[in-house]
Amino acid sequence: MRILIFIFLSFFFCNQIVAQKITFSTHIAPIIQQKCAPCHRPGEAAPFSLLTYQDVAKRGTFIKDVVQSGYMPPWKPDNNYRTFHNDRSLSKAEKELIVKWVDSKMPEGSVKKSAKENSAIVYIQGTQYHRKPDTVLKVSKPFFIKGDNEERFLVFKIPFDLAKDQNVEAVEFVSSNKKVIHHANFAVHPVENEVDILQGADYVDLSGSDRSKYDQYLPFKKKMDYYGGWIPGTSFESYPKDFGWVMPKRGVILLTIHYAPTGKDEEEMSGINFFFTKSAIKRKVDVISLGSAGVGESSIEPYFMIPADTTKAFNLKIVTPQDQSLLYIWPHMHLLGKTFKAYAVTPQGDTVKLVSIPSWDFKWQEIYRYKKLIKIPKGSILTIEALYDNTKENPKNPNHPPKMVFSANDMKTTDEMMTMLMVFLKYEEGDENLELDK
Numbered sequence: 001m002r003i004l005i006f007i008f009l010s011f012f013f014c015n016q017i018v019a020q021k022i023t024f025s026t027h028i029a030p031i032i033q034q035k036c037a038p039c040h041r042p043g044e045a046a047p048f049s050l051l052t053y054q055d056v057a058k059r060g061t062f063i064k065d066v067v068q069s070g071y072m073p074p075w076k077p078d079n080n081y082r083t084f085h086n087d088r089s090l091s092k093a094e095k096e097l098i099v100k101w102v103d104s105k106m107p108e109g110s111v112k113k114s115a116k117e118n119s120a121i122v123y124i125q126g127t128q129y130h131r132k133p134d135t136v137l138k139v140s141k142p143f144f145i146k147g148d149n150e151e152r153f154l155v156f157k158i159p160f161d162l163a164k165d166q167n168v169e170a171v172e173f174v175s176s177n178k179k180v181i182h183h184a185n186f187a188v189h190p191v192e193n194e195v196d197i198l199q200g201a202d203y204v205d206l207s208g209s210d211r212s213k214y215d216q217y218l219p220f221k222k223k224m225d226y227y228g229g230w231i232p233g234t235s236f237e238s239y240p241k242d243f244g245w246v247m248p249k250r251g252v253i254l255l256t257i258h259y260a261p262t263g264k265d266e267e268e269m270s271g272i273n274f275f276f277t278k279s280a281i282k283r284k285v286d287v288i289s290l291g292s293a294g295v296g297e298s299s300i301e302p303y304f305m306i307p308a309d310t311t312k313a314f315n316l317k318i319v320t321p322q323d324q325s326l327l328y329i330w331p332h333m334h335l336l337g338k339t340f341k342a343y344a345v346t347p348q349g350d351t352v353k354l355v356s357i358p359s360w361d362f363k364w365q366e367i368y369r370y371k372k373l374i375k376i377p378k379g380s381i382l383t384i385e386a387l388y389d390n391t392k393e394n395p396k397n398p399n400h401p402p403k404m405v406f407s408a409n410d411m412k413t414t415d416e417m418m419t420m421l422m423v424f425l426k427y428e429e430g431d432e433n434l435e436l437d438k
């Protein structure tokens with residue numbers, strides 16, 4: 001009995017000691033700053049800030065729950081299939097620290113230290129990148145969205161005339177009101193001096209009868225230097241040293257915004273943050289879109305339509321035309337999406353794993369950056385496999401009762417897509433061993 005009491009007491013005290021050691025300032029603040037605050041701060045996507053001790057302690061139990069269930073931080077890829085540079089999931093140890101800290105009544109620890117550590121990561125208003133943008137190119141004025149529950153497709157014209165060409169080290173879509181946006185794409189078009197970049201309307205509404213007015217932007221569209229985008233959950237796109245693309249001195253950005261239906265009047269104003277670098281771009285990055293609305297759309301098998309009350313799997317196989325090094329991958333489906341997997345099979349028969357999302361959630365998408373460049377040799381068969389659930393058991397199904405869904409050109413949320421964007425470079429010897437910074 002005495003031994004039992006002794007064991008019990010020492011266990012109790014040990015736990016107490018361990019618990020006492022976990023404080024906000026020493027253990028919890030660094031995790032929250034790194035893994036939560038990018039979204040949980042003013043101006044970002046989350047509904048409340050997690051910056052101070054009070055912000056966090058006030059929601060302790062709630063935070064413990066969402067961390068334990070894996071709901072927060074949102075991170076959908078299977079890390080056993082492939083790990084990523086921008087992984088924001090919590091390690092097992094970090095989760096345990098948060099749970100134990102909440103269970104031990106959330107001691108704050110040394111406030112002095114906390115203030116010091118708070119300055120370890122300085123968040124900058126208006127960006128998730130680590131410094132202020134060099135140039136922000138915005139639409140001319142806020143767009144008013146009527147609360148009539150209609151989807152809208154707008155193309156905004158953003159003319160620009162910089163002092164000179166610029167080397168881009170990072171780009172980031174920004175918006176004053178991200179929650180009303182379903183997705184955004186932007187294309188950077190260089191425009192020669194003879195063409196007036198100020199001509200034409202500030203925007204064209206593609207969802208209305210305006211559609212034909214889109215032709216007024218044709219003079220800008222002769223060349224395209226880059227193509228990027230934003231979907232819910234995504235952050236910036238940045239490139240390792242010496243990598244990037246060149247922003248032309250003069251031109252027009254055509255920014256397509258798909259507004260989600262809203263029942264309440266809203267305003268939104270968006271733009272693109274550009275981060276330039278003085279060092280030369282030695283390796284040019286490129287983007288390609290595969291699948292719906294991209295390369296190989298008609299090769300999706302079987303034909304891309306999902307009858308009501310079925311779950312249906314599709315695949316797309318595309319042969320890689322040259323040796324490529326892959327930097328980012330960006331899977332995309334809508335509300336019926338369940339699983340998404342991509343891999344390449346080399347001519348030698350080796351499988352290169354690219355990404356696996358075992359439980360797709362439209363709300364949490366991301367452009368995933370690899371830790372090292374992934375070589376995809378010429379002649380590899382790039383394969384995408386995706387599964388969709390168009391039954392009433394799928395709680396996200398937008399149709400009650402379910403109805404036949406396919407990929408229409410409009411890309412409404414209630415249509416479906418099976419798309420994958422890749423940011424890649426031409427392969428150079430030794431790429432797969434390059435140490436990438438940033």
Ligand code: HEC
Nearest residue numbers: 035036038039040045046047062063066072073074088233
């Ligand atoms: C990628 C952005 C992002 C990151 C990173 C993130 N959150 Fe969130 N969080 C959100 C958004 C957006 C919401 C509100 C929408 C929702 O719940 O679907 C949210 C909601 C929450 C909620 C409320 C959940 C509910 O059911 O209403 C809690 C609690 C929370 N987050 C805690 C955290 C914690 C703790 C972390 C870090 C360990 C974290 N979040 C990281 C974006 C993020």
